[in-house]
Amino acid sequence: MDRLDIKLWNLASKGQIVPDRSLLKTPEQIAEIRKSADLNTAVLDHVAAHIKAGMSTAEIDKLVYDFTTEHGGIPAPLNYEGFPKSVCTSINNVICHGIPSEDEILQDGDIINVDVSTILNGYYSDASRMFAIGNLDERSEKIMRVTKECVELGLKAAKPWGHLGDIAHAINSHAQANGYSVVEEIGGHGIGLEFHEEPFVSYVTKKGTEMVLVPGMMFTIEPMINEGTPEFFVDEDNGWTVYTLDDGLSAQIEYMVLVTEKGVEVLTK
Template sequence: MMSKNAPCWCGSGKKYKHCHEKWDDTINVLKLQGKIVPGHDLIKSEEDMHWIKKAAKINNEVLDLVQEKIHAGMTTEEIDQLVYDYTTSHGGIPACLGYMGFPKSCCTSINNEICHGIPDSKVVLKEGDIVNVDCTTIVHRHYADASRMFCIGEVSPEAKKLVDVTKECLQIGIDAVRPWGHFGDIGAAIQEHAHKHGYSVVTDFCGHGVGNAFHEDPYVHHVGIKNTGMVIAPGMVFTIEPMINEGVSTLYIDKKNNWTAYTSDGKLSAQWEHTLYVTEKGVEIIAY
């Protein structure tokens, strides 16, 4: 039992009774009710949030730059160079570069590539393509992660609808986040919206905790059942990043590079990703 007047475990420097005592009381009640609850290690301190938001600022600016520059005739290697140059010149580190052997600073996934597409000087964007650019930035050992979809020139109505509905799935997932709710609420909302439009939800990949590391607990699934899963507690930081397929949800991994995931039926896939911070009052989108 922690003393009420002791410094809080979160590192804020405040007395426990003025900081996380009520948080712990709520967690303990939920635990007695049989709920899955986060540990203190998943709760970000004020200092953590200072640096995570610094990383998010650079990450958002990088994706803004890509949005400004991306065009038909551009190679995905040129996108990667933009990401690397901007990130490093503004005091950040591209988290993807060298991560588990990944060779580039961002992922560029085109059309039927679900995720983890590797930028390449031989891959040229063309009119009608849809492409996801996924960036993660490190500042002072803290991480922020986001991705956006881009339509290259005039795309087909089918491609445009998939991109739009996937963005709606992300927003609907965010709208399902509430302090002391459940992670299952997020997946339930996303899958309902995707299925309503005749699309499938990729289950091989999911969102994740982020901030003090690239990937942390918990997993954030994009399918689920309401009122199930870990409790969403104030202080948590995680991504929601639904990958929505035009056809079936199954995939295969490129055997040549062991990274890029493709739809098994060759149909289109889209993804949007934000990093979120849960507060006592709701949720804050910090990387987008």
């Protein structure tokens, strides 16, 4: 055993949940994943430069596909478990997994989550941003602002040798303090060598619980903040799109992070 193995064994013997060594990325893997993450950020910047009222979500999908492939990457969502497009576009009461369509036109006052995931040379990255289309009312502006605050507070709470539950507590507490709820059944995930790896990252668990944050871990912080109930339903026709049960607004922002010896680094957002 090396020193890390001993430390993990000691933590596990005390009842702590520790990651398998396979979840800890090597310096060589991290270097390659950074390249994927840089492209992922560039794709989101490209969307940010072009998104506007009057465009269809299918046009966003084309922006993502063209930019990604022109720079040597592959959109990770495309054909993933049957998903038909290169990006998820989730508007207003859509929590996640919205499918781009030529018939879905962005309107003034909409809020939209654009979730971009990239494969570059076999390595994966993932992040999403919320975009305000035109002029927002106070209701829409607030849920976007609070969602951003939740992610930043979750990031601040994430520390090496802390716990995933520390992130969840910071996020859920702030959401509830502002009158919102956090979706429970859908959360973040490990990433890097695969699109979705362990661990599942909940945003409703208690501080000091869940997996220990060990240097080398890589995962997403992506809470889904609902205006009303956290309950949802999935579109029966396409099997993907997740809607709020009460038709309230939902917002989500996703960071992909790396736990280091000194802290937690954002790789793409």
